[in-house]
Amino acid sequence: MSQHSGPGQQGPEKMPSGTRAASLSRRGFLSALGMGAGAAAGGSALAGRALAAGPDPNIVPVPEWSKMLGAGVNVNPYGKPSMFEKDVVRREVEWLTASRESSVSFTPLYALDGVITPNGLCFVRHHGGEAEIDPDKYRLMIHGLVDKPLVFTLEDIKRMPGRVNRAYFLECAANSGMEWRGAQLNGCQFTHGMIHNVFYTGIPLKTLLDMAGVQAKGKWVLAEGADAAVMTRSIPLEKAMKDCLVAFAMNGEALRPEQGYPVRLVVPGWEGNMWVKWLRRLKVGDEPWQQREETSKYTDLLADGRSRRFTFVMDAKSVVTSPSPQAPLKHKGPNVISGIAWSGRGTIKRVDVSLDGGRNWTTARIEGPAMPMAMTRFYLDFDWAGDELMVQSRAMDDTGYVQPTKNELRAVRGTNSIYHNNGIQTWLVRSNGETENVEVG
Amino acid sequence: MWKSAEALLAAGMATLIGVTALPAWAQSAAPHQKASASAPALGRPALPEEIAAWNIDVRPDGEGLPEGHGSVKQGEAVFLQNCATCHGEFGEGAGRWPVLAGGQGTLKSDRPEKTIGSFWPYASTAFDYVRRAMPFGNNQSLSADETYAIVAYLLNLNDLVPEDFVLSKENFPKVQLPNQPNFYEDDRETTEKAFWKSNPCMKDCSGPVHVTARAQILNVTPDEDAPKGNLE
Numbered sequence: 004m005s006q007h008s009g010p011g012q013q014g015p016e017k018m019p020s021g022t023r024a025a026s027l028s029r030r031g032f033l034s035a036l037g038m039g040a041g042a043a044a045g046g047s048a049l050a051g052r053a054l055a056a057g058p059d060p061n062i063v064p065v066p067e068w069s070k071m072l073g074a075g076v077n078v079n080p081y082g083k084p085s086m087f088e089k090d091v092v093r094r095e096v097e098w099l100t101a102s103r104e105s106s107v108s109f110t111p112l113y114a115l116d117g118v119i120t121p122n123g124l125c126f127v128r129h130h131g132g133e134a135e136i137d138p139d140k141y142r143l144m145i146h147g148l149v150d151k152p153l154v155f156t157l158e159d160i161k162r163m164p165g166r167v168n169r170a171y172f173l174e175c176a177a178n179s180g181m182e183w184r185g186a187q188l189n190g191c192q193f194t195h196g197m198i199h200n201v202f203y204t205g206i207p208l209k210t211l212l213d214m215a216g217v218q219a220k221g222k223w224v225l226a227e228g229a230d231a232a233v234m235t236r237s238i239p240l241e242k243a244m245k246d247c248l249v250a251f252a253m254n255g256e257a258l259r260p261e262q263g264y265p266v267r268l269v270v271p272g273w274e275g276n277m278w279v280k281w282l283r284r285l286k287v288g289d290e291p292w293q294q295r296e297e298t299s300k301y302t303d304l305l306a307d308g309r310s311r312r313f314t315f316v317m318d319a320k321s322v323v324t325s326p327s328p329q330a331p332l333k334h335k336g337p338n339v340i341s342g343i344a345w346s347g348r349g350t351i352k353r354v355d356v357s358l359d360g361g362r363n364w365t366t367a368r369i370e371g372p373a374m375p376m377a378m379t380r381f382y383l384d385f386d387w388a389g390d391e392l393m394v395q396s397r398a399m400d401d402t403g404y405v406q407p408t409k410n411e412l413r414a415v416r417g418t419n420s421i422y423h424n425n426g427i428q429t430w431l432v433r434s435n436g437e438t439e440n441v442e443v444g
Numbered sequence: 445m446w447k448s449a450e451a452l453l454a455a456g457m458a459t460l461i462g463v464t465a466l467p468a469w470a471q472s473a474a475p476h477q478k479a480s481a482s483a484p485a486l487g488r489p490a491l492p493e494e495i496a497a498w499n500i501d502v503r504p505d506g507e508g509l510p511e512g513h514g515s516v517k518q519g520e521a522v523f524l525q526n527c528a529t530c531h532g533e534f535g536e537g538a539g540r541w542p543v544l545a546g547g548q549g550t551l552k553s554d555r556p557e558k559t560i561g562s563f564w565p566y567a568s569t570a571f572d573y574v575r576r577a578m579p580f581g582n583n584q585s586l587s588a589d590e591t592y593a594i595v596a597y598l599l600n601l602n603d604l605v606p607e608d609f610v611l612s613k614e615n616f617p618k619v620q621l622p623n624q625p626n627f628y629e630d631d632r633e634t635t636e637k638a639f640w641k642s643n644p645c646m647k648d649c650s651g652p653v654h655v656t657a658r659a660q661i662l663n664v665t666p667d668e669d670a671p672k673g674n675l676e
Contacts, residue, residue, distance in 0.1 A: 146490055312629065419551075
């Protein structure tokens with residue numbers, strides 16, 4: 004690294020931004036921590052704050068950015084993250100799926116804080132690629148067991164009375180699905196990154212269904228997307244009338260194309276696959292349609308060979324996002340354990356954190372809003388002496404549900420169910436700060 | 445005065461909507477709309493031909509099936525041409541693409557193979573999905589007869605119908621898949637009732653804890669020394 008001050012220069016105690024958390028190999032990890040061969044002479048970052056041998060080159064001389072004019076106000080008409088955050092991106096695990104169009108790209112949870120997921124980092128799951136729909140050509144049809152089959156334009160939806168703003172998590176039912184047989188993927192981006200938490204703007208689905216007039220026989224609603232998978236799910240009418248939304252904005256702006264622009268369904272607390280993107284059709288019927296995504300997929304195969312279906316609700320779950328394999332501990336002394344918790348059944352009431360693999364627990368601090376069926380942030384401030392830790396978190400919701408251990412889940416379900424793995428995650432923090440996805444017993 | 449002003453405004457709006465602002469479909473549909481006594485304030489009635497264009501779902505009881513039929517033999521030809529590249533000539537799956545046939549008796553094993561014959565509860569799902577989303581990348585390009593034929597071939601690959609079988613709208617609801625009785629409704633609130641605990645243990649909850657499995661041993665996590673940023 005150059006000794007010149009400049010936009011790319013980092014302080015001696017910081018990791019080079021280019022390798023921050025992105026390199027997951029041991030070699031990459033060591034160099035990220037400044038613990039590779041080149042760092043031996045200087046001592047590790049874990050040694051604590053050394054007395055400065057001389058003035059910090061980031062202070063003396065005065066940095067260039069303090070002396071020269073920066074970029075103008077509209078260099079980026081649509082703003083972007085700092086160039087030093089370029090590694091905070093969605094990532095995919097290519098071996099998971101056969102094609103890029105029917106695949107998943109994961110939210111970089113390890114690098115995020117607060118409760119709202121930035122739009123560009125919300126995980127993406129497509130089954131037939133990303134549909135690009137001209138909003139002027141967008142149509143939403145309601146038909147089936149209704150008095151008046153209707154067609155709406157996007158303008159119609161935006162003119163409807165009763166617009167609401169609601170924050171909800173969306174978790175794919177297969178989140179953590181690769182972990183049923185044991186610790187597999189090394190990073191919360193990959194083990195837990197099929198979740199995001201967004202403020203939606205839209206119209207209650209009930210408003211649209213009432214306009215069409217649902218007939219007495221109507222018990223289910225088929226939601227269908229306009230993408231090349233023409234994605235469909237059957238939703239009980241009771242849920243549709245209770246709290247589902249037809250949303251056209253996320254976090255204050257139009258839906259992103261990969262999140263269903265211009266209109267998606269919001270199904271609070273229920274598995275992400277039901278939140279049909281590019282929503283084109285709502286059909287009311289008297290029984291479920293038994294579509295591919297509710298029969299051959301998104302059903303839970305248990306150890307006895309039988310399968311649960313219509314397991315819509317996402318159970319309470321949590322994960323420590325830092326430290327985690329992509330966000331190792333870098334300093335002894337004061338540190339902040341940060342994580343997220345959520346429940347499809349209600350509001351997160353409490354999160355406990357264990358540093359010894361679940362033997363002893365400390366209640367963490369919930370910070371920021373704790374809203375029903377929304378992501379909740381928790382922190383535990385602690386001093387690290389450099390000893391090995393087995394970090395866990397355990398979420399509880401207002402129904403009294405307590406997040407189970409993975410082994411408690413396996414005792415009921417076996418290891419073949421793919422979906423709904425909400426077991427307690429363990430991160431092993433080694434004495435050098437390196438953190439690994441492990442299981443304990 | 446107010447009343448007449450309102451009437452004037454309403455008349456003006458009507459002119460605007462009726463003549464100027466409406467796109468072509470609405471103008472052509474105007475007589476139809478006029479016939480409806482209760483035209484909605486937002487949206488418009490869906491035309492029968494519009495519903496027909498999008499109403500492609502098929503249920504286990506056969507509701508939604510189009511007229512048509514197809515034989516196992518015809519299905520083999522259509523499948524080899526349109527499906528086999530990904531799913532294999534006999535539905536065995538190529539690479540990571542879905543396996544469609546075989547797998548009977550594997551659901552309790554360590555590696556269950558969830559195919560139409562071994563796992564899927566309803567044959568209508570295959571028809572519906574082929575009709576809406578297949579062939580991958582060229583969906584909704586097959587005729588109703590071709591779709592019947594493909595499903596007939598898939599049923600035959602799973603030893604569920606004989607080689608000379610012809611699938612049609614009429615006999616479709618009679619087709620039963622063997623694993624259908626093994627699906628049941630979500631019962632977590634009873635079978636997992638133990639997860640609702642009022643006071644989870646906080647101190648000395650277990651004996652010594654050891655690491656029993658490690659992700660690094662598998663080493664399947666993507667290793668991105670130079671991850672592709674989206675900010676270039």
